[in-house]
Amino acid sequence: MIIVGVCGASGSGKSTLAKRIADNLACSCEIIGQDCYYKNYPHLPLEQRMRINYDAPDAFDYEEILGDLRDLSEGKAITRKGYDYTNHLRADTQDLIQPPEVLILEGIHVFHNPALCDRMSLKVYMHVDIDVCLLRRIKRDIKFRGRSIDNISAQYMDSVKPMYEQYIANYINDADFAIMRGGKNIMAIDAISAYLTTKVLAERFEKERGMKPVKAAVYEEDDGGLE
Numbered sequence: 001m002i003i004v005g006v007c008g009a010s011g012s013g014k015s016t017l018a019k020r021i022a023d024n025l026a027c028s029c030e031i032i033g034q035d036c037y038y039k040n041y042p043h044l045p046l047e048q049r050m051r052i053n054y055d056a057p058d059a060f061d062y063e064e065i066l067g068d069l070r071d072l073s074e075g076k077a078i079t080r081k082g083y084d085y086t087n088h089l090r091a092d093t094q095d096l097i098q099p100p101e102v103l104i105l106e107g108i109h110v111f112h113n114p115a116l117c118d119r120m121s122l123k124v125y126m127h128v129d130i131d132v133c134l135l136r137r138i139k140r141d142i143k144f145r146g147r148s149i150d151n152i153s154a155q156y157m158d159s160v161k162p163m164y165e166q167y168i169a170n171y172i173n174d175a176d177f178a179i180m181r182g183g184k185n186i187m188a189i190d191a192i193s194a195y196l197t198t199k200v201l202a203e204r205f206e207k208e209r210g211m212k213p214v215k216a217a218v219y220e221e222d223d224g225g226l227e
Contacts, residue, residue: 001073001099002199003119004192006106007171008126009164010055011133011140014106016183017126021104024193027200028100032068034107036081037061040090049088055155055163057112065105069119072099085145101200108163111171121199124192125175128182130164 004021006014015033022029039061041049053059068078077098082091111117111125134156141147172178179188 002102002121002196002203003069004102004104004196005110005117005120005123006104006126007108007111007123007168007175008128009130009133009168010108010160011136012126012128013136013183014126017124017179017185017189018104018106018183020183020189021192021196022102024189025102025196025200027102027197028098029102029104030097030100031104031106032065032081032097034060034065034105034110036083036090036092037065038083038090042089046087052088053159053163054088055108055159057109057163057167060107060109062113062116066113066115066119069103069105069116072097072103073119075099085147101203102196108168109171111174112167117174122192122195123175125172125178126182127172127178127180130161132182134160 006018008014015031018031022031037060038054039059041052064081068081071078077096080093080095080097082093083089084091105116105120111123117123137156137160138149138152141152142149179185
């Protein structure tokens with residue numbers, strides 16, 4: 001299984017890029033969002049859950065992510081994780097993800113954990129102006145996550161911007177390459193798709209070669225010339 005990491009600021013186009021790449025591949029591909037692996041605090045009231053810094057690296061359960069990647073790599077199916085952004089609670093499903101040939105893991109801190117990075121064949125960083133990211137985040141959070149402009153502004157100043165400056169902006173140094181202009185960069189999508197197609201074909205070839213039976217050599221015993 002080939003694992004691709006897509007990292008960048010909130011609103012940089014990570015999900016869009018992942019979807020475009022998946023649509024461009026002629027093989028099995030799954031996308032997993034790091035947001036689905038937020039640590040869960042169902043015992044806390046909503047008011048306290050709303051004050052948690054969800055933009056910090058330690059907001060995510062890396063051991064759970066690594067465990068799911070190990071299972072997929074070993075040919076085991078995993079349950080699809082989910083998250084309720086309105087109530088700040090995990091919303092996992094019973095749907096199964098079967099092991100794909102390509103797995104795209106996207107999120108703001110997917111490059112934070114060294115063990116996670118070590119499993120990636122390709123690391124991509126979305127290099128997009130932070131003001132553009134903010135505008136995209138406002139539109140997304142109002143339309144899809146039921147948040148108000150005041151809530152978005154407060155969260156941006158309290159956690160999003162500080163975490164970007166402290167951590168996320170520096171992840172570009174861990175990337176194999178950076179993508180400009182967001183997730184609709186056609187040249188980047190084509191280049192990544194071509195690279196992954198080559199990797200998939202190579203893995204298929206190695207797998208098929210490993211499955212071919214080895215013909216046993218037959219040796220006749222030498223009797224030393226004795227009758």
